[in-house]
Amino acid sequence: xxxxxxxxxxxxxxxxxxxxxxxxxxxxxxxxxxxxxxxxxxxxxxxxxxxxxxxxxxxxxxxxxxxxxxxxxxxxxxxxxxxxxxxxxxxxxxxxxxxxxxxxxxxxxxxxxxxxxxxxxxxxxxxxxxxxxxxxxxxxxxxxxxxxxxxxxxxxxxxxxxxxxxxxxxx
Numbered sequence: 001x002x003x004x005x006x007x008x009x010x011x012x013x014x015x016x017x018x019x020x021x022x023x024x025x026x027x028x029x030x031x032x033x034x035x036x037x038x039x040x041x042x043x044x045x046x047x048x049x050x051x052x053x054x055x056x057x058x059x060x061x062x063x064x065x066x067x068x069x070x071x072x073x074x075x076x077x078x079x080x081x082x083x084x085x086x087x088x089x090x091x092x093x094x095x096x097x098x099x100x101x102x103x104x105x106x107x108x109x110x111x112x113x114x115x116x117x118x119x120x121x122x123x124x125x126x127x128x129x130x131x132x133x134x135x136x137x138x139x140x141x142x143x144x145x146x147x148x149x150x151x152x153x154x155x156x157x158x159x160x161x162x163x164x165x166x167x168x169x170x171x
Contacts, residue, residue, distance in 0.1 A: 001073045002062060002094045003170065006081035006146060007106035009136045010113035010120075012155030012162070016106055017075040019163040020170070024073045027065055029058040031078030036127040046130045055079060055086070059093045066097050073170070078128075082143040091148070103150035104166055110136075112156055 003020070005013040017028045035044060035054045044050070055076075062074045081087050087103070094101040108116075114133045120126045151169035153162050 001170065002090060002097075002099050002101045003073060003075045004081050004087065004090055004101065004103045005075055005077045005079075005106065006087075006103055006150070008080055008082075008113060008139050008143065009131055010117040010133075011106040011108045012116070013080075013106045014077050015159060016104065016153065016155060016162050016166060017077045019159055020104075020166045021073070021075055023163060023167060024170070026073035026075055028075045028077050029061055030127075031055065031058060031076075032126065032128040032131075033078070034058060041129075044129070046128070051079065055089070059090070062093070063097060066099060070099075080139050080143065081146065082139055084144050084147075087146060087148060102170055103146060103148055104169060105146060105150050105152045106155050107152055108155045 003017070003026075005017045007013050014028075014030060020026065021028045031051065031054050034057060035050065038054065038057070039050075058076060062076070065072050065074055076090065079086060081103070091101060113136050117131060117133050117136060121132055151165065153165050155162055
């Protein structure tokens with residue numbers, strides 16, 4: 001199964017994806033970590049073009065993982081899936097791999113997102129140098145509602161509660 005971790009920056013997509021992957025022996029493919037591995041700091045642009053390129057690499061990795069184990073759960077993380085074409089591309093890929101897909105959309109209060117982003121930035125705990133509250137507001141301003149079936153999880157709740165909600169959605 002392919003799981004799209006959707007939501008604005010700072011809403012807890014990565015933490016939830018890791019918690020779910022641990023429970024399901026799944027794999028988390030993180031766009032920002034992959035980008036920082038593929039490109040030197042001077043070549044990172046945070047452009048739509050580069051985001052789409054890295055997503056295609058992620059889908060190739062997912063295809064490889066499915067070849068090794070078709071029952072594997074693969075989490076696509078690090079992209080908000082803010083545009084319809086991004087969701088549609090993953091749906092097409094899932095169909096080509098004969099894999100089910102699910103969307104988990106993480107949400108939280110704006111205060112929580114601001115605090116998380118500030119804490120990560122201060123600690124240097126995230127590979128994307130452009131992650132801050134301004135990015136949150138920018139993505140929020142262009143976020144297209146996801147019309148596909150999805151499960152919305154409020155990550156203001158404790159992590160174990162969110163993981164349980166995610167597990168229920170993936171069954």
